[in-house]
Amino acid sequence: MLTESYRVLGVPFGAGMPQIRHAYRQLVLQYHPDRNHDPEAPAMFLRIQSAYEYLQRFQENGPAPSSVSPPSPPPKPQTDWEKYQYVYDPPADPKEYVAWATVARERARRQKEKDHAAYIARTLAMKQKWWYPLARGSSYLVLLLGFLVGVSFISVPLLFFYSGQFKHLFLGVITVPIGFAIQRIMKTFREDIRKHFGEDLPAPSK
Structure with a gap:
């Protein structure tokens, strides 16, 4: 062993x-x-x-001592x-x-x-650091920007539709799935933020 x-x-x-x-x-x-x-x-x-x-x-x-010791009693069953x-x-x-x-x-x-x-x-312990609010706020700013990018990709066909550019509506085949993929990524990112910054944990006592 x-x-x-x-x-x-x-x-x-x-x-x-x-x-x-x-x-x-x-x-x-x-x-x-x-x-x-x-x-x-x-x-x-x-x-x-x-x-x-x-x-x-x-x-x-x-290591166990090498000297000879008297016989020990039988070991207890494990x-x-x-x-x-x-x-x-x-x-x-x-x-x-x-x-x-x-x-x-x-x-x-x-x-x-x-x-x-x-x-x-x-x-x-991290929650007590001075930079904790700054790091958490920056993460949520990135999250917000990501959601806005996803929404903008999803909205591309609607913008072409309301502007009368119907021949460009086929771009929705590309932009809409990308937008939904970005939204899914941001949802996962949101869960990572919650876990990393311990939002479900109690606030440290002062």
Whole structure:
């Protein structure tokens, strides 16, 4: 598991925590399911998370002592969570797959909660910056201009119609779909603004 963890993070065996942490952050940005829509990305993301947590514990606790110790009592039976918490490849035994899949879903849920909590903390801190209103207002200005451009493209056939230039109405075949496409883009942009600027989050306390 130790060697595999170094391999997953792409760092030399025995690398220190600064190098491990740097590699982990780079890989998380690359394979996070919100950024990477490849079907293999979630599994790779979980493997990266497991490898980092394992090496972090290893760096903190160090290797097990080599001195001979008295016999220890039999270990307690493992729960499904303890058994599969750091297992990211599905087991070959179908009987174990159900328990593994349940743990994998729970692991993903916990990671999602952790990511959401980090997003909230980061966004609330951003709301306290002096430039926050300026950046948010600029984004809405771009949004407004985009909507106006979309409306203008949609309105081109109407302008030709009311001006009596009927032979140019065929331009609507080109301009109207472009206008609606711009409107859809602006709608997506609106949702991105809401999320990025944390409009659904409570205002930070003074």
